[in-house]
Amino acid sequence: MKSDFRFSNLLGTVYRQGNILFSEDGTQLISPVGNRVSVFDLVHNKSFTFEYEHRKNISCVALNPQGTLLLSVDEDGRAILVNFRAKTVLHHLNFKEKVRDLKFSPDGKLFALACGRFVQVWKTPEVAEDRQFAPFVRYRVHAGHFSDIISLTWSQDSRFLVSTSKDLTARIWSLDSEEKDLASVTFAGHRDYVMGAFFSSDQERIYTVSKDGAVFQWEYTIRPGYEALGEEPETEIDPSLYSWRITKKNYFYASQARVKCVTFHAKSNMLIVGFNNGEFRLYELPGFTLLQQLSMGQNAVNAVSVNNTGEWLAFGSSKLGQLLVYEWQSESYILKQQGHFDATNAVTYSPDGSRVVTASEDGKIKIWDVVSGFCLVTFQEHTSAVTGLAFAKKGQVLFSASLDGTVRAWDLVRYRNFRTFTAAERIQFNCLAADPSGEVVCAGSVDSFAIHVWSVQTGQLVETLDGHEGPVSCLSFSRENSVLASASWDKTIRVWSIFGRSQQVEPLEVYADVLSIAVRPDGNEVAASTLDGQVLFFDINEGKQVGAIDGKKDIVSGRHLEDRFTAKSSARSKYFTTIDYSFDGLSIVAGGNNNSICLYDIPNSVLLKRFIVSRNMSLNGTQQFLNSKKMTEAGSLDLIDRDAENSDLEDRIDNSLPGSSRGGDLSTRRVRPAIRITGLKFSPTSNAFAAASTEGILIYSVDDSLIFDPFDLDIDITPQAVIETLQEKEYLHSLVMAFRLNEEYLINRVYEAVPLKDIELVSSGLPVVYLARMLKFIGDFAMESQHLEFNLIWIKALLSAHGHYISSHKNEFGSCLRSVQRFIGRIAKDVVAASKDNKYAYFFLTSTDGSVEGGVSDGEDHKHVNNSDSEDEADGSEDEVLTGASDDEEGWIGVTDTKNKLPLQLEEDSDEDLI
Template sequence: MKSDFKFSNLLGTVYRQGNVLFSQDGSKLLSPVGNRVSVFDLINNTAFTFEYEHRKNVAVVDINKQGTLLLSIDVDGRGILANFKTRNVLHHFNFKEKVYDLKFSPDGKLFALACGRFLQIWRTPETTEDRQFAPFVRYRIHAGHFSDITSLTWSKDSRFIISTSKDLTARIWSVNSEEKNLASTTFAGHRDNVIGAYFSDDQEKIYTVSKDGALFQWEYTKKPGEGEDNDEDEEDVDLSKYSWRITKKNFFHANRAKVKCSAFHAASNILTVGFSNGEFRLYELPEFIMIQQLSMGQNAVNTVAINSSGEWLAFGSSKLGQLIVYEWQSESYILKQQGHFDTLNGLCYSPDGSKIVTASHEGKIKIWDVASGFCLATFDEHAGGVSAVEFAKKGQVLFSASLDGTVKAWDLIRYRNFRTFTATERIQFNSLAVDPSGEVVCAGSEDSFDIFVWSVQTGQLVDTLSGHEGPISCLSFSNENGVLASASWDKTIRVWSLFGRSQQVEPFEVFSDVLSISMKPDGQQIAASTLAGQILFFDVAEGKQVGNIDGKRDIISGRHLEDRFTSESSARSKYFTTIHYSFDGLSLVAAGNNNSICLYDIPNEVLLRRFTVSKNMMLNGTMEFLNSSRMTEAGSLDLIDQDAENSDLEDRVDNSLPGSNRGGDLSTRRVRPAIRVTSIRFSPTANAFAAGSTEGLLVYSVDNTILFDPFDLDVDVTPQNVIQSLDDKEYLNAILMAFRLNEGYLIHRVYENIPIKDIPLIAHELPVVYVSRILKFIGEYALESQHLEFNLLWIKSVLTAHGKYISTNKHQFSSALRAVQRFIGRMANDVVQTYKRNKYTLDFLTNTDGSSTNAVDEDMNLLGNDSDNESEDKEDINMDDDLDGGEWVGFEEKTINLPVNDEDSDDEILL
């Protein structure tokens, strides 16, 4: 069993707080998710999350114009500089004050920070210098505002910066000292906080937007009372007579809704404004013409961004975790994603490992694509929180149990609910198990001591399993023999044979409360996690305990903010609430209401690896040490609201329902979420496992880049060696080196020079690392190539040799298989069209007898010269001889039967 798992992606949440922004080319969108940063590739439809973590939630993030450096800063002012392309952390830095905004200059040499009421300008670390003693060097600091700065905007030439503040003003600053006199202006006149200020494209106008919905236009004009200059020479202009003045005032009139965010695209003069009621508008300046007015819900729009071309708009709402990318010209959505805003209760993998289904306490079920990281569908028909989800073995039917007293079956082909199962009385289901055949579904509840069994075909309750003397806590089905295991509060585990003649079972006695059970895939063993912190293993056939793992010493529980002791002295959550077997039954992964995920080796009963769920200090249970200076007789100083009345009113008002944010102590005034893992599952492909936590859906997978490639060891990879290997007929070495160099002309040359008889052997010896790459290359190359049969032989050989590996890792070959399928479908369509065009010609030639042919030849001889006809006949005979005795180079003689439909020409061959 592999143990080299590492964090690969974060699903289940797409936006938390802070600002979103586009990359310079406009194809990627960066979004803060808690203390991490996620990147959504809008062109290739994929998403990934950076592996590094901040100590607290990310407040601001920005990327330089070259697209190489990513700087993210958390709410405490601690920044992390990372290489955006390689995803490696370069430097950590503490700015020692809360940062409200961050902007790189257009030329990429500087970046500006809004630290409290001060404007700080720093030099961007240069990649040309190999070693830097101080990567962050402060260039200049400006003071002038009387309250916190809310936003920053650079001029297009990187000479000036406009800052807006809560003191109802905006100021313009000069980066260079010699231009200080040109940029010492305060823009005053607004009656509420100024949230944005922007330069026009020609930098002749400045627009300021305030929170109360006012838009002011400023221009550099003459002061009132000054006469006109007779001399229009620019060298004699008296700048003392000029100043920035308001030339136009406009108002949004949003019906008591406050402006939350704004963005301006100078090239197209498009202003986008987001309001506190979920509405966003598009205006064309300077005429102030409203282009569009839409709404993304009833919650506030917290951030807005415009890509470099001005075509796409990105909106983020932190209340429900919504992220939208909108193309305003075509009025269509490029991206619409929303994460869970309540606790994740359960998750399960699809049988092929390509999808993950999550269930939340808000009553929604979401289906996530593992390869892309996007949500594919959402089911919200449950009236209560969804407690468990399970797949049928074939993967086309999903079952869910809910606290609303129903178990629903979902069709994942048509994405609809086709069965609803209920009990004889209204009870809340908290556990679910599905027979591998998909014929029977079972559910248990804490309200009843019985296990309910339904038939999927009829939807009727067919059996009620009685025997437990306490509420049912968890259920688990075997994947092989249809054996059901159940655990109860009566401290027993029972094994039921649903399809056997006798329903009598002997309970397994456990001396502590069972929190979770998992059955080995072969059905021969059961693992049970207890409240005492142990994992017990029982043999089903013998009916006795065969193993024991003490997990208390492996768990890092972490201290809460109000605790007066360290995490080592904490006895809280020293147990596992969710466990799951690996596909081979040799490993087990366990987690609970703590900050640890433990991977165990079952035969040796040892801990293989321990993963830390989160380092976010804004969650209870992540801290280890006690800072006594922060503790008082009344509690921790961190629980006191330092901003009080200085913060915004809408940020202080709590409109959430009591108890809606679970994970803290609901009896206290402040509900602080605690770190926990509610469900954990191994992937059927054995290369990943997923954990549903407070931070979202964490996916840990094996790093495929470290797969063994024997040609990395003793081959000097150069273009000359590739050609030499091809001349020496070492075709496997040649094609592998060509793919490693990733040179198109080399790959084409090697690919076309491989003999047909060697294709099956080379495909069989091809390492799995290169299977996806060669399939994708063939799919793209074959669309323009004339060697139809040659490409088909390659595809057949590769699929024959590696079909089993491809079927178990479908999500890794999705793009390559789509390319191959597109080629085969187009080729089949061309063959069908060619046959249809020549159908009657072929019938004429095949139905013409020899007598008519001879008569035509005699008529032709009468018209021409006999000698000429003889020479032509000789040439024809010679050509026929060449065809009969010759040989087609590079092809074999084969017959391909294609289905032909005269009525429909869009035939496809599905791979």
């Protein structure tokens, strides 16, 4: 198995803090998530997270108008310049002070930032520019405000800059030295912080919005009493007679609500305002006409953005980690995503590897699509923390255990809870395991020493497995046979045969508390992680220990701010709390309450690779050494609570629970959240694994796109030789040569050049050593290909020719068959949806008289065709509205073809209240 895993995506977190912004074409949304940046493609239904990390959480981001440079700044003022298209870091820069706002000029040549009470203007780094010593050159610094600057806005011609501040004023600045005196104007008159100031499209008016809900309109007019001078054309007007004056005042009248964020779209004269009670409004200026008034919840709207066309609005709420994209004209949601409010407890993959399921302390279960990175559905029937997740083998049933005393079974076709399992007494379940066949489900509890076994068909408790002398801490089922392994606080591991007649088992003695166990996919070995940092391996058939890995020396544990000892002396995190086998059973991945994920090679007991989870210094446990200049006799200066010094009243009020260190509201807890790994799971497709961490769900995958990995190569195999063989119509020979060279473009060319009538012949003659590679290639290629039937014919021919060999070597073909299964499952739902959409048009076309040319006899029939199409459109719109009916479920709404965008489709017999 390849071990070159790299970070590829971040799920479970869509927004933390700071501003959000659209790309220039309006199809991508850029959102800061902690110390990383995520990009959501709103048209192609995909998302990705940049690999680079900041030292602290990001406070603001900006993208230049050309869409090539992304600049992000963290809480300490450290900036990183990134090539947005190539996803590579170009430069680092430290502004040495907190940056509240950051904007590129419309021509892209400059960018301005609000650094304390100063406005700094910098030149944008350019390739074509003359060689200079530093990539960043400061162009100008403007001073004049008496308090921190809140926002900046450029004029459309990039000549002027308007800044707003906490000193209740706004100021206009000019980049041209000749206009400096004319443009140095202070806009005073507001009674609260000025949250934003904006130019009109003709730059004749400036609108300022304050925190108390006042909107002032400013115009550059002649002073009162001098109007008559302007009527005589030959009289020269003195410029000193002109000044910026308030020509109109408007108020939101939002009772106790305060303005939290505001933006303005100059082309359509639309003002969008977000309040601290979750409400947002749309106004048309200068008439101040209220267009819409909606609410996205009870928590404050922290960020708002509008795309260039003014059609889509984006809102972010940091309290809930919520992100919305709203199309105001059709009053529908394009995107509606929300991460877990609390810490994540468990993570698992679906059997086909296309989805990741997460469970949290907030009692919710979320299903995420791996390809798109979006949450598809949320289950919230549990009333307490969810502690365990497990799939049945076919992937249509999901099981979950919770501290509310229930184990629930979820139907992933209709998205509903169809079984609820409970014990004879009220106990809290802390671990879960499901038989791969889906016949039985088992759960363990700290309150009881027994393992409870239920029948999924009847929902009845069929057996309790007694034998442990302490609370059951973890359970694990084998994927191939019905072997159940359990671990307990009594320092023993027991292996049960669920369907056997006798349940007498010999315990496997362990000399420390077992924190996690995993059964090898073939069911012959069990691995256990213990409190002393060891990973022990036991042979199930022989009942003896066959190997051990000492993980203490491999774990990178950081120091907490309140620690009086060094990280090296800390015993807090020198162990693994979660482990999982790879698909071939030769590797194991382990993680715990520390900042490292370790990948081990089991036969040689060596560390293959260690992944650093996060470099975010806003979290505890990410630093090896504390900053000595901040250390005092009483501890670190970072531990001092300075909330009472904040200038805003809502920032001074602390409603948090004293001493609470867990929770999704990370910004207001007095104790810093600590970095930790709560769940690890390998993907069934073998090319990725998921880690549930404090930062979210981290996906690490193998990137094969840039790797030259030939197979059985010799000197005669060249790209030119492959093409020549193909031109001679030796399809099997050319296909084998392409696989030996392992160049994707060559394999693709040969694959599509094989005629339909020769597919069966080529498939039957394909050597079995290339069979897994062929199936894996088809599974990955078919996800993007338009030739559905062609790919299906290939799959059928390969399975027909080599079915017996595949069934006898399941362990070799597990990964590639899951890739094929994922393609077939997704295409099947798309075909069903397409046939359902075009059902009436098909009935009409097949029922028309064939003698009539074109299938339409007259205008009346033609009118009927249009009516049938309009009915289809009406059906589609109903489904779109239906998809967004529930506020707790996320999905794609309002896109041109919602059904084809969703990886999960509605079945005809689905419940109406489900996605």
